[in-house]
Amino acid sequence: MAKKRIGILTSGGDCAGLNAAIRAVTRRAIDGFGWEVVGIRNGTLGLISEPIEAEILDKQTFSGVLLRQGGTFLGSSTKGDPFAFKMPDGSVKDRSMEFVEGFRSLNLDGLIGIGGDGSMKILNRLCELGDIPFIGIPKTIDNDVALTEFTIGFTTAVNVAVDALDRLLPTAASHHRVMVLEVMGRDAGHIALHAGIAGGADVILLPEIAYDMDKVAEKIRDVYENEKRSHALVVCSEAIKTSQGQTVMHANEEGKMNYGGVGHEIGGQIAKMTGADTRVTVLGHLQRGGTPAMRDRLIASAFGVRAVDLMAQGKTNCMVAWQHREVVDVPLDEVVKRYKKIDVTGTLVHTARGLGICLGD
Amino acid sequence: MAKKRIGILTSGGDCAGLNAAIRAVTRRAIDGFGWEVVGIRNGTLGLISEPIEAEILDKQTFSGVLLRQGGTFLGSSTKGDPFAFKMPDGSVKDRSMEFVEGFRSLNLDGLIGIGGDGSMKILNRLCELGDIPFIGIPKTIDNDVALTEFTIGFTTAVNVAVDALDRLLPTAASHHRVMVLEVMGRDAGHIALHAGIAGGADVILLPEIAYDMDKVAEKIRDVYENEKRSHALVVCSEAIKTSQGQTVMHANEEGKMNYGGVGHEIGGQIAKMTGADTRVTVLGHLQRGGTPAMRDRLIASAFGVRAVDLMAQGKTNCMVAWQHREVVDVPLDEVVKRYKKIDVTGTLVHTARGLGICLGD
Amino acid sequence: MAKKRIGILTSGGDCAGLNAAIRAVTRRAIDGFGWEVVGIRNGTLGLISEPIEAEILDKQTFSGVLLRQGGTFLGSSTKGDPFAFKMPDGSVKDRSMEFVEGFRSLNLDGLIGIGGDGSMKILNRLCELGDIPFIGIPKTIDNDVALTEFTIGFTTAVNVAVDALDRLLPTAASHHRVMVLEVMGRDAGHIALHAGIAGGADVILLPEIAYDMDKVAEKIRDVYENEKRSHALVVCSEAIKTSQGQTVMHANEEGKMNYGGVGHEIGGQIAKMTGADTRVTVLGHLQRGGTPAMRDRLIASAFGVRAVDLMAQGKTNCMVAWQHREVVDVPLDEVVKRYKKIDVTGTLVHTARGLGICLGD
Amino acid sequence: MAKKRIGILTSGGDCAGLNAAIRAVTRRAIDGFGWEVVGIRNGTLGLISEPIEAEILDKQTFSGVLLRQGGTFLGSSTKGDPFAFKMPDGSVKDRSMEFVEGFRSLNLDGLIGIGGDGSMKILNRLCELGDIPFIGIPKTIDNDVALTEFTIGFTTAVNVAVDALDRLLPTAASHHRVMVLEVMGRDAGHIALHAGIAGGADVILLPEIAYDMDKVAEKIRDVYENEKRSHALVVCSEAIKTSQGQTVMHANEEGKMNYGGVGHEIGGQIAKMTGADTRVTVLGHLQRGGTPAMRDRLIASAFGVRAVDLMAQGKTNCMVAWQHREVVDVPLDEVVKRYKKIDVTGTLVHTARGLGICLGD
Structure with missing residues (x-):
C-alpha cells in the first residue's frame, strides 16, 4: 500500500x-x-x-x-x-x-x-x-x-451526573429537601435517563416525554408521605416540553453565560406546588471534562x-x-439523516417506570 | 464515675x-x-x-x-x-x-x-x-x-471544588475559554483560596480582599498574551466586595433557589472587558455531600x-x-466572640501571590 | 394476576x-x-x-x-x-x-x-x-x-483496574520502571483486556492467548529503546498459559491467602530478561468492592x-x-452450556494489536 | 537583588x-x-x-x-x-x-x-x-x-489506603471475612494509623507499638461475637514487631519484587487462631501515584x-x-538528627483506642 x-x-x-x-x-x-x-x-x-x-x-x-x-x-x-x-x-x-x-x-x-x-x-x-x-x-x-x-464522552458525562446525585443525596436527606439536578441534553435525554436510574432519582424529565407538572408534584408528595423519607432527587434535561407543548429551556445560548433555566423553573414549581424545601444545581460544563x-x-x-x-x-x-460489542462502519448518509433519541418503548424507559420513577407523564 | x-x-x-x-x-x-x-x-x-x-x-x-x-x-x-x-x-x-x-x-x-x-x-x-x-x-x-x-466538612468541600477545576481545565483548554467557578464561603474565603491554589486558578476572589475588576481583566489578558495558552480558571467566593466597597453576592437566600449571582456577574464582566469566551459554573450544594x-x-x-x-x-x-496536630479544648466564649477569616498576611495568600495568582487587588 | x-x-x-x-x-x-x-x-x-x-x-x-x-x-x-x-x-x-x-x-x-x-x-x-x-x-x-x-460487577472491576494503572503510570515514569499489574480473570481475560487498553498498557497477557516470554521481553526492550520513554505497564490475568502449554496461576485457592503467583512470575522474568527495574502489584479483592x-x-x-x-x-x-442496548431473556440451558471467552478475532483484540500492545504472541 | x-x-x-x-x-x-x-x-x-x-x-x-x-x-x-x-x-x-x-x-x-x-x-x-x-x-x-x-505525598497515600478500605468493606461484609490490608511505612506507621481510623479498621498494627497476636485474635473474636457483624478490617504497616521483639517485614528489598510479607503473616495467623475466613491485600506502589x-x-x-x-x-x-497552618523554615541539622515516629501518647493513638480499635497491645 x-x-x-x-x-x-x-x-x-x-x-x-x-x-x-x-x-x-x-x-x-x-x-x-x-x-x-x-x-x-x-x-x-x-x-x-x-x-x-x-x-x-x-x-x-x-x-x-x-x-x-x-x-x-x-x-x-x-x-x-x-x-x-x-x-x-x-x-x-x-x-x-x-x-x-x-x-x-x-x-x-x-x-x-x-x-x-x-x-x-x-x-x-x-x-x-x-x-x-x-x-x-x-x-x-x-x-x-x-x-x-x-x-x-457520553459515559464520562453520565458518570459526572451520577457522582453529583451521590453528593446531593446525603444533603437532601439531612435537610429533608428536594434536590433538582439539571443536566445536558438539548434534544435527547440520554444523560438524564442513565444518570437518573443509576443515581436513584425519583423524577426524570426528558426532551422525549412531555411532562405534566401535576404528575411531578404528585410523585414528590407520594415520596414524602409513603416512602418514610422526606427527601427526593429530580433530574431534568436542559430542554423539556410541558404536556401543553411549551418548551422550557436552559438559557445557555452561544456566547451567553449559564443563567438558570429548566432546573430553576422546575425547582420553583415543585417548591410552590408541594411546599417542599427545594434546591437546584446546574451541572453545566463539569460534564464535559475530567479524566x-x-x-x-x-x-x-x-x-x-x-x-x-x-x-x-x-x-x-x-x-x-x-x-453489539463490535466496531462497525455505517454510511455517513444514513447517520446524518437520522437522530438518536431515547426509545420511549425501550429497556431504560421501562426500567425507570418499573422502579417507580416518574417521567412526568 | x-x-x-x-x-x-x-x-x-x-x-x-x-x-x-x-x-x-x-x-x-x-x-x-x-x-x-x-x-x-x-x-x-x-x-x-x-x-x-x-x-x-x-x-x-x-x-x-x-x-x-x-x-x-x-x-x-x-x-x-x-x-x-x-x-x-x-x-x-x-x-x-x-x-x-x-x-x-x-x-x-x-x-x-x-x-x-x-x-x-x-x-x-x-x-x-x-x-x-x-x-x-x-x-x-x-x-x-x-x-x-x-x-x-471543610476538606471534603475543598476536594469537590478542586475536582470541579480538574474537570473544567480540559474543556477550558479545548475551547480557549475562561471558566469561572463560584464556590461557597459567604464571610470567609477558605474554600476558594485552598481550591484555587490546589486547582491551578489564575484568579481567586475572596470576601477578605476587595477586588478591582481592572486587575482581574489585566490578569486574564496577561495569561492569554504571555503564557502561551488561551484559557484561564477563575474561582470566586459567593460573596465578595469591589474595591469601591460594593458587595456582590450569591442570591441564595433561605428558601430561595440558587439563581446565579457572583459567578455570573464576574463572568459577564470578564467577557465584556476582555472579549474572552467565558463560562460560569455554580458549585452549590455539591460541596456539602458525598463520601x-x-x-x-x-x-x-x-x-x-x-x-x-x-x-x-x-x-x-x-x-x-x-x-498543631492535636485535639485541644477551647473556651466557648472565646470561640463565639471571634471569627476565622483568611489571614491576608499568612502563608496561603503569600503562596497564591507567589504563584502569580491574581487576588483581585 | x-x-x-x-x-x-x-x-x-x-x-x-x-x-x-x-x-x-x-x-x-x-x-x-x-x-x-x-x-x-x-x-x-x-x-x-x-x-x-x-x-x-x-x-x-x-x-x-x-x-x-x-x-x-x-x-x-x-x-x-x-x-x-x-x-x-x-x-x-x-x-x-x-x-x-x-x-x-x-x-x-x-x-x-x-x-x-x-x-x-x-x-x-x-x-x-x-x-x-x-x-x-x-x-x-x-x-x-x-x-x-x-x-x-464487571464495569466496576475494570474501573478499579484502570484506576490502578492511572496510579502506577506516574511512579513507573518517575523511576523508569516496568509495573506489572495482576488482575482477576481465571478463565477469561475480559478485565485485563479492557483495563489494559483503557489504561494504556504495553503488554496484556490473557488466558485466551498463550504467551511467549521472548515476545514480552522484546516489547519491553522496544518501548525502552524506541519510544523515548523508559517505563512500561504490563497487565496480566491471574491464570495464563505459556506457548509451551504450561499454566501459570495465581495461587489463590479457596481458603488460602493471596500469595503472589502470575504477576510475580511475569515480573521476575521481565526483570531477568530485560534488566528493567520491575515492580508487581496484585489487585485482588479491591476489584470486587466499592461504590x-x-x-x-x-x-x-x-x-x-x-x-x-x-x-x-x-x-x-x-x-x-x-x-444490543436492551434487556432480553435467554434460555438457561443455553447459558450453562457455553462460556464467554474473549473473541480473539473481535474488536478489542484487534484494537489492542492496532495500538501496538503486545498480547504475548 | x-x-x-x-x-x-x-x-x-x-x-x-x-x-x-x-x-x-x-x-x-x-x-x-x-x-x-x-x-x-x-x-x-x-x-x-x-x-x-x-x-x-x-x-x-x-x-x-x-x-x-x-x-x-x-x-x-x-x-x-x-x-x-x-x-x-x-x-x-x-x-x-x-x-x-x-x-x-x-x-x-x-x-x-x-x-x-x-x-x-x-x-x-x-x-x-x-x-x-x-x-x-x-x-x-x-x-x-x-x-x-x-x-x-502523605495525604495522597493515605487517601489511597482509605479508598482501599472503602472497597474492601463491602466484600468483607458480603462474605463474612476478615480483610487484612498491608500499607507502606517501614519505620513509622502514619499511613496505617490515619487510614485505619478514617477507614473504620478494627485492628491497626504499627512499627511503633509491638503487637501481641493474642490480643489481635481476641479483638477479631469480639467483633464477630459482640458487634452483630461477622467481618473485620485489619490494617498493618509493612514492618512491625511482635511483643517478643521479633520483626515481621515486607520482603520488598531494593530490586526485589513485592512478595507478601507482613500482611500474609498476620492474615495467616488470624485465620489459624480465629478460624475466620481471611484475605490479604498488599497495596504497594498504588500508594505512590495518581492525581x-x-x-x-x-x-x-x-x-x-x-x-x-x-x-x-x-x-x-x-x-x-x-x-500550625504556616510554612516555616527549620535548620537542616535539626531535621536530619531526628525522626518523626507516631507519638504514642498523642491524639490519634488516643482516638484509635477510644474508638475501640485494637493496636495490638
Missing part, C-alpha cells in the same frame, strides 16, 4: 476521550502503516486560518498521560461551520472552499473527523464538496448520534484504530460505530 | 463527616464509659417538637457504612434558632425554654452539639439558659470557626472521642478544636 | 451492583404487582441452614444509600453447592433436597437468583430438581457468562425489573441478559 | 505532589525574581551522569496539567547516594565530588532538593562538601520527616514558593516545613 498522509481534527463541543481517539489514530497509522498524521487545530477553523494551523503528530506526543486527559489537545470549536461562517463584522460568509483549499494545501490523502451530529453533517458536506476521503468518529456527551450505541471514563477510552481507542484501517482499505465516507 | 446519659445533635447546614463524629461519640461513650447516648433529630428542632424526636443510639447503628456517608443521619436544620423561631404564621417566637424543657424531659446529663459558628452561639446561649453541660464540635464547609485549624474526605473522617473521629472524654472529666462549656 | 411471594438470593463471589439488583426486584415486585419479596441470606446456604435465614424485604430497606453500596447486604457464599456440600468434618454430602425443602417451607412461588456462571449451573439444577420457577440475573466481575454483553460504577447500577436495575416482569408472565427457567 | 540561577531535583521514592512543588519553585523564581531554573534529572544521578542530565525549566512547562499529575517529571532515583554509589560491577564508590563538580559545571547559585528523610541527610552532606546553598522541601508518603506536620490530593498540591505549592523566597533572602541550609 502506498504511504499516506492523513489529517485529523476534533469538531464541536469537547468531551472526555477525544485525546484517546487521536492517540489511537496516530499509533495505528504510524505503527501499522507507516503513514504520516497531521493534527489540525481547532476543528474546521484550523484549515481556514491564515496561516493554516496544523502540525505533524508523532507517537511520542501520546504518552500515557494524554490518554488520561479530558478535552482535546488539538483544540475544537463550536463556531466553525464554513458554509455559514460568522465573520467578526456579524456577516455570514460561505468559506467552504477555503476549507477544501486548506486541506489540499497540506497534501493530505484523507481526513478523520471526530465530531457529533452537527459536525458530521458539516464535515460530510465539506468532504463531498472537496472530494475528500473522509471517515467520521462519533463523539458527544449527549449520545445522540444515530447508528452507534455509544459516542465518545475520561474507562468506556470512553476504550471505544475511543477502538474507533481510532478502525478508522485508520478503513482509510487503508479505501472504505471512506462512512462513520465508525459501536454496535 | 457515675453512668451518664448524654444527648447529641447536629445543627446548621450539613456537611461530610458528621456521621463519623456521631459514631465516635457513641462508640467512646458506650465502650469507654458504659453511658447511654441519645440522638436528637433535626438539630434543635428535635427538642422543641411535639413529641420530642430522639432515639437511643447503639454501636450497631454505626456500621462502617455510616462512617463513609455524607450528611447527618440524625438530620439537621438551618431554621432552628429557638430564641427567634419563625412560626408558620410568620411571627417570631422565643422558644428557648421549650428547648431546655425538652432536654430535661429526656433525663440527659449533658449535650454534645456539632455545629458551625452560628450554631455554637445559639447552643451556648441555650445551654447557659438551661444550665446544661455542653461541649461543641466544630463543623462547617467554610472552615470559619475560630481557634481550630480544621472544621468537619467524606479522609481528613474529615479523621478529625471527626478525634473530636468525637475527645468530646466524650471531656464530658467524663466534667470539663464542659468548651469546644474541641484541632491545633 | 394472583399475588405472588418470591425469593431472591445472591450466590458466588460478591461484586458491585448486587444491591442495586435486589433493590430493583423488590421495588418492581411490590410497586408493580403487589407481591411479597423474601431475601434469602448467604446464597444457597440460607435455605439449608437451621433455622432458615431469610427475611421479608420492603421498599424502605432500599434507600438510595443501598443503591450506591458495593457487595450484597443479603450476604453470599462461594461454598454453597448443595449437590456437593463440604461438611465441617471434611466429608462431602448431597444436600440438594434440603435446599428444595427450605424453599418450599417459605411458601415461595418462584426464585430469582443473582449469580455467575457456576452459580447459574447449580441453581438451574436445584430448580429443576424442585420444580422451582427460576430466573437468573448474571453477575461476575469476570464478565464470562454466555449470551450477555455485560454482567453486574458500583454507573453501568453496573444501570444494568442491575434493568435486570431486576425485567426478572420480575418475566416471573409475572410465567416465563421462567431463563436468564435476563444485556444484548 | 542579583539575578540567580538555581537548580532543582527530586530525590528518593516518588510520590504525588512533586510536580506541584517544581511548578511553584519555577513560577516563583521566574515571575517573582526573574531567575533561571534548571531541572536536574533523576535526583542526584543527573549531576554525576556523563553528560549531565539537566534542562532549563520555563513557565510554559507547567501547564495546569502537570499540577494534577503524580510522580515527578524530572525523574527520581532511590539508588543515588553519591557517598556510597553502587557501581555496575558491584563495587561501592564515593562519587560525592562528581556531584559537586556537576553542580558547579551548571553555574548554579543554589539548589532546591525535594526529598525524604534519607535524601535530606545525603543532600545536606553533599551541599556542605561543595559549599552549596541548599534548601530542602520535605516529601515522603510515610510522613516521617521531623519538624513538619505534613510531607508532600495528587488537594492538600499535597497545596503544601507543595506553599513549600515551593517559600523555598525560593528563602533562597532570595540568602537563608539557606534549611528545610521548609508545615507547622
Whole structure:
C-alpha cells in the first residue's frame, strides 16, 4: 500500500476521550502503516486560518498521560461551520472552499473527523464538496448520534451526573429537601435517563416525554408521605416540553453565560406546588471534562484504530460505530439523516417506570 | 464515675463527616464509659417538637457504612434558632425554654452539639439558659470557626471544588475559554483560596480582599498574551466586595433557589472587558455531600472521642478544636466572640501571590 | 394476576451492583404487582441452614444509600453447592433436597437468583430438581457468562483496574520502571483486556492467548529503546498459559491467602530478561468492592425489573441478559452450556494489536 | 537583588505532589525574581551522569496539567547516594565530588532538593562538601520527616489506603471475612494509623507499638461475637514487631519484587487462631501515584514558593516545613538528627483506642 498522509481534527463541543481517539489514530497509522498524521487545530477553523494551523503528530506526543486527559489537545470549536461562517463584522460568509483549499494545501490523502451530529453533517458536506476521503468518529456527551450505541464522552458525562446525585443525596436527606439536578441534553435525554436510574432519582424529565407538572408534584408528595423519607432527587434535561407543548429551556445560548433555566423553573414549581424545601444545581460544563471514563477510552481507542484501517482499505465516507460489542462502519448518509433519541418503548424507559420513577407523564 | 446519659445533635447546614463524629461519640461513650447516648433529630428542632424526636443510639447503628456517608443521619436544620423561631404564621417566637424543657424531659446529663459558628452561639446561649453541660464540635464547609485549624466538612468541600477545576481545565483548554467557578464561603474565603491554589486558578476572589475588576481583566489578558495558552480558571467566593466597597453576592437566600449571582456577574464582566469566551459554573450544594474526605473522617473521629472524654472529666462549656496536630479544648466564649477569616498576611495568600495568582487587588 | 411471594438470593463471589439488583426486584415486585419479596441470606446456604435465614424485604430497606453500596447486604457464599456440600468434618454430602425443602417451607412461588456462571449451573439444577420457577440475573466481575454483553460487577472491576494503572503510570515514569499489574480473570481475560487498553498498557497477557516470554521481553526492550520513554505497564490475568502449554496461576485457592503467583512470575522474568527495574502489584479483592460504577447500577436495575416482569408472565427457567442496548431473556440451558471467552478475532483484540500492545504472541 | 540561577531535583521514592512543588519553585523564581531554573534529572544521578542530565525549566512547562499529575517529571532515583554509589560491577564508590563538580559545571547559585528523610541527610552532606546553598522541601508518603506536620505525598497515600478500605468493606461484609490490608511505612506507621481510623479498621498494627497476636485474635473474636457483624478490617504497616521483639517485614528489598510479607503473616495467623475466613491485600506502589490530593498540591505549592523566597533572602541550609497552618523554615541539622515516629501518647493513638480499635497491645 502506498504511504499516506492523513489529517485529523476534533469538531464541536469537547468531551472526555477525544485525546484517546487521536492517540489511537496516530499509533495505528504510524505503527501499522507507516503513514504520516497531521493534527489540525481547532476543528474546521484550523484549515481556514491564515496561516493554516496544523502540525505533524508523532507517537511520542501520546504518552500515557494524554490518554488520561479530558478535552482535546488539538483544540475544537463550536463556531466553525464554513458554509455559514460568522465573520467578526456579524456577516455570514460561505468559506467552504477555503476549507477544501486548506486541506489540499497540506497534501493530505484523507481526513478523520471526530465530531457529533452537527459536525458530521458539516464535515460530510465539506468532504463531498472537496472530494475528500473522509471517515467520521462519533463523539458527544449527549449520545445522540444515530447508528452507534455509544459516542465518545457520553459515559464520562453520565458518570459526572451520577457522582453529583451521590453528593446531593446525603444533603437532601439531612435537610429533608428536594434536590433538582439539571443536566445536558438539548434534544435527547440520554444523560438524564442513565444518570437518573443509576443515581436513584425519583423524577426524570426528558426532551422525549412531555411532562405534566401535576404528575411531578404528585410523585414528590407520594415520596414524602409513603416512602418514610422526606427527601427526593429530580433530574431534568436542559430542554423539556410541558404536556401543553411549551418548551422550557436552559438559557445557555452561544456566547451567553449559564443563567438558570429548566432546573430553576422546575425547582420553583415543585417548591410552590408541594411546599417542599427545594434546591437546584446546574451541572453545566463539569460534564464535559475530567479524566475520561474507562468506556470512553476504550471505544475511543477502538474507533481510532478502525478508522485508520478503513482509510487503508479505501472504505471512506462512512462513520465508525459501536454496535453489539463490535466496531462497525455505517454510511455517513444514513447517520446524518437520522437522530438518536431515547426509545420511549425501550429497556431504560421501562426500567425507570418499573422502579417507580416518574417521567412526568 | 457515675453512668451518664448524654444527648447529641447536629445543627446548621450539613456537611461530610458528621456521621463519623456521631459514631465516635457513641462508640467512646458506650465502650469507654458504659453511658447511654441519645440522638436528637433535626438539630434543635428535635427538642422543641411535639413529641420530642430522639432515639437511643447503639454501636450497631454505626456500621462502617455510616462512617463513609455524607450528611447527618440524625438530620439537621438551618431554621432552628429557638430564641427567634419563625412560626408558620410568620411571627417570631422565643422558644428557648421549650428547648431546655425538652432536654430535661429526656433525663440527659449533658449535650454534645456539632455545629458551625452560628450554631455554637445559639447552643451556648441555650445551654447557659438551661444550665446544661455542653461541649461543641466544630463543623462547617467554610472552615470559619475560630481557634481550630480544621472544621468537619471543610476538606471534603475543598476536594469537590478542586475536582470541579480538574474537570473544567480540559474543556477550558479545548475551547480557549475562561471558566469561572463560584464556590461557597459567604464571610470567609477558605474554600476558594485552598481550591484555587490546589486547582491551578489564575484568579481567586475572596470576601477578605476587595477586588478591582481592572486587575482581574489585566490578569486574564496577561495569561492569554504571555503564557502561551488561551484559557484561564477563575474561582470566586459567593460573596465578595469591589474595591469601591460594593458587595456582590450569591442570591441564595433561605428558601430561595440558587439563581446565579457572583459567578455570573464576574463572568459577564470578564467577557465584556476582555472579549474572552467565558463560562460560569455554580458549585452549590455539591460541596456539602458525598463520601467524606479522609481528613474529615479523621478529625471527626478525634473530636468525637475527645468530646466524650471531656464530658467524663466534667470539663464542659468548651469546644474541641484541632491545633498543631492535636485535639485541644477551647473556651466557648472565646470561640463565639471571634471569627476565622483568611489571614491576608499568612502563608496561603503569600503562596497564591507567589504563584502569580491574581487576588483581585 | 394472583399475588405472588418470591425469593431472591445472591450466590458466588460478591461484586458491585448486587444491591442495586435486589433493590430493583423488590421495588418492581411490590410497586408493580403487589407481591411479597423474601431475601434469602448467604446464597444457597440460607435455605439449608437451621433455622432458615431469610427475611421479608420492603421498599424502605432500599434507600438510595443501598443503591450506591458495593457487595450484597443479603450476604453470599462461594461454598454453597448443595449437590456437593463440604461438611465441617471434611466429608462431602448431597444436600440438594434440603435446599428444595427450605424453599418450599417459605411458601415461595418462584426464585430469582443473582449469580455467575457456576452459580447459574447449580441453581438451574436445584430448580429443576424442585420444580422451582427460576430466573437468573448474571453477575461476575469476570464478565464470562454466555449470551450477555455485560454482567453486574464487571464495569466496576475494570474501573478499579484502570484506576490502578492511572496510579502506577506516574511512579513507573518517575523511576523508569516496568509495573506489572495482576488482575482477576481465571478463565477469561475480559478485565485485563479492557483495563489494559483503557489504561494504556504495553503488554496484556490473557488466558485466551498463550504467551511467549521472548515476545514480552522484546516489547519491553522496544518501548525502552524506541519510544523515548523508559517505563512500561504490563497487565496480566491471574491464570495464563505459556506457548509451551504450561499454566501459570495465581495461587489463590479457596481458603488460602493471596500469595503472589502470575504477576510475580511475569515480573521476575521481565526483570531477568530485560534488566528493567520491575515492580508487581496484585489487585485482588479491591476489584470486587466499592461504590458500583454507573453501568453496573444501570444494568442491575434493568435486570431486576425485567426478572420480575418475566416471573409475572410465567416465563421462567431463563436468564435476563444485556444484548444490543436492551434487556432480553435467554434460555438457561443455553447459558450453562457455553462460556464467554474473549473473541480473539473481535474488536478489542484487534484494537489492542492496532495500538501496538503486545498480547504475548 | 542579583539575578540567580538555581537548580532543582527530586530525590528518593516518588510520590504525588512533586510536580506541584517544581511548578511553584519555577513560577516563583521566574515571575517573582526573574531567575533561571534548571531541572536536574533523576535526583542526584543527573549531576554525576556523563553528560549531565539537566534542562532549563520555563513557565510554559507547567501547564495546569502537570499540577494534577503524580510522580515527578524530572525523574527520581532511590539508588543515588553519591557517598556510597553502587557501581555496575558491584563495587561501592564515593562519587560525592562528581556531584559537586556537576553542580558547579551548571553555574548554579543554589539548589532546591525535594526529598525524604534519607535524601535530606545525603543532600545536606553533599551541599556542605561543595559549599552549596541548599534548601530542602520535605516529601515522603510515610510522613516521617521531623519538624513538619505534613510531607508532600502523605495525604495522597493515605487517601489511597482509605479508598482501599472503602472497597474492601463491602466484600468483607458480603462474605463474612476478615480483610487484612498491608500499607507502606517501614519505620513509622502514619499511613496505617490515619487510614485505619478514617477507614473504620478494627485492628491497626504499627512499627511503633509491638503487637501481641493474642490480643489481635481476641479483638477479631469480639467483633464477630459482640458487634452483630461477622467481618473485620485489619490494617498493618509493612514492618512491625511482635511483643517478643521479633520483626515481621515486607520482603520488598531494593530490586526485589513485592512478595507478601507482613500482611500474609498476620492474615495467616488470624485465620489459624480465629478460624475466620481471611484475605490479604498488599497495596504497594498504588500508594505512590495518581492525581495528587488537594492538600499535597497545596503544601507543595506553599513549600515551593517559600523555598525560593528563602533562597532570595540568602537563608539557606534549611528545610521548609508545615507547622500550625504556616510554612516555616527549620535548620537542616535539626531535621536530619531526628525522626518523626507516631507519638504514642498523642491524639490519634488516643482516638484509635477510644474508638475501640485494637493496636495490638
